[in-house]
Amino acid sequence: MPENQVLVEIKDLHTYFFLAEGVVRAVDGVDLVIKRRQTLGVVGESGCGKSITSLSLLRLIPPPGRITQGEILYYKPSAGDNGSVDVINITALNPNGREIRDIRGNQISMVFQEPMTAMSPVRTVGQQIIEAIMLHQKVNKAEARKRAIEMLARVKMPKPERTIDDYPFQLSGGMRQRAVIAMALSCHPHLLIADEPTTALDVTTEAQILDLMRSLQNELGMAIMYITHNLGVVAEMAEEVAVMYLGKVVEQTDVKTIFLEPLHPYTQGLLSSIPRLDESIMRGEKRRRLQMIKGMVPDPYTRLKGCPFHPRCPKVIGDVCDQVEPASIWVRPGHMVRCHLYAEAVKSGPAPSH
Numbered sequence: 001m002p003e004n005q006v007l008v009e010i011k012d013l014h015t016y017f018f019l020a021e022g023v024v025r026a027v028d029g030v031d032l033v034i035k036r037r038q039t040l041g042v043v044g045e046s047g048c049g050k051s052i053t054s055l056s057l058l059r060l061i062p063p064p065g066r067i068t069q070g071e072i073l074y075y076k077p078s079a080g081d082n083g084s085v086d087v088i089n090i091t092a093l094n095p096n097g098r099e100i101r102d103i104r105g106n107q108i109s110m111v112f113q114e115p116m117t118a119m120s121p122v123r124t125v126g127q128q129i130i131e132a133i134m135l136h137q138k139v140n141k142a143e144a145r146k147r148a149i150e151m152l153a154r155v156k157m158p159k160p161e162r163t164i165d166d167y168p169f170q171l172s173g174g175m176r177q178r179a180v181i182a183m184a185l186s187c188h189p190h191l192l193i194a195d196e197p198t199t200a201l202d203v204t205t206e207a208q209i210l211d212l213m214r215s216l217q218n219e220l221g222m223a224i225m226y227i228t229h230n231l232g233v234v235a236e237m238a239e240e241v242a243v244m245y246l247g248k249v250v251e252q253t254d255v256k257t258i259f260l261e262p263l264h265p266y267t268q269g270l271l272s273s274i275p276r277l278d279e280s281i282m283r284g285e286k287r288r289r290l291q292m293i294k295g296m297v298p299d300p301y302t303r304l305k306g307c308p309f310h311p312r313c314p315k316v317i318g319d320v321c322d323q324v325e326p327a328s329i330w331v332r333p334g335h336m337v338r339c340h341l342y343a344e345a346v347k348s349g350p351a352p353s354h
């Protein structure tokens, strides 16, 4: 399968929640590209729309939320793996229809923020993985059980022939997350969406799970959309990084450039807020959420004129940033930023390129 081909393209996606109190613009014009076999890291403070973007991709938005605008295109690799693709417009599918159910959990699967919510507490690990396999693959129960045990062994679950008959509550947090990953990978998806998959784990187990995901990615050749607050994890896992703020992607480029040459003042703020390890240890903190940038994220019902980051921006340009919303600017192929500071670059700037 050729690398570097686009697998998913999200264009101008808007997902809103229509509540009695007002409209929550959870995703408000997101553009994103996920390439085959690549890991895209998605970062941003709490509430910026990371999870809702990924749930939109699977058409799992609960009412009163809905996708109001934009497109999600899935370039589905052909069964013969001969390089050809079928283009599926995910936003046009019936959210309960056969087509999306065939994609969900099979071609695109998800590991959620909290492993306990991903598994039913009243059924064994094995029952749940076997069901996922039988739903998408034409195999009988005995064969599905064999594959489930193989998958549990692959995610380095101790004694998989025994653990398969355990209930989720009988497992430790790390083992539970391994089971969830085994379930998500049991159908060999083209894309794995991992939404803070290690937040609930201690640092050692987190490192093991990250290693595991990387090696399975190489082995299975899948893309990963890795959602996290933790820029250290992004540096370790991602090739591309998208930085989100208030429902928009404000910067996207390769991982090296994000760390060495961040352009958006918001990205710069996130990077300077990474706690230094020695300082965190002194304070006895194991991990910390990113929230060191001056000011607070505005409440989700507010719609700000101009750039959504302008009230908190240390480089705000008067009469511009509070008036005009910045467009996506490609400062060079492969580096997009939404910020007026770089408006000059766009005049002679290169065209977008994936």
Ligand SMILES: Nc1ncnc2c1ncn2[C@@H]1O[C@H](COP(=O)(O)OP(=O)(O)OP(=O)(O)O)[C@@H](O)[C@H]1O
Binding pocket: 017, 024, 025, 026, 027, 044, 045, 046, 047, 048, 049, 050, 051, 052, 053, 062, 065, 229, 300
């Ligand atoms: N079911 C819902 N009903 C109403 N608003 C919602 C719902 N789910 C999410 N939102 C709102 O949508 C916005 C984006 O939420 P989202 O869960 O995508 O944030 P996030 O970036 O994943 O945050 P976190 O890092 O805390 O997981 C937030 O303002 C949130 O309050």
Ligand SMILES: [Mg+2]
Binding pocket: 050, 051, 052, 113, 195
């Ligand atoms: Mg989230």
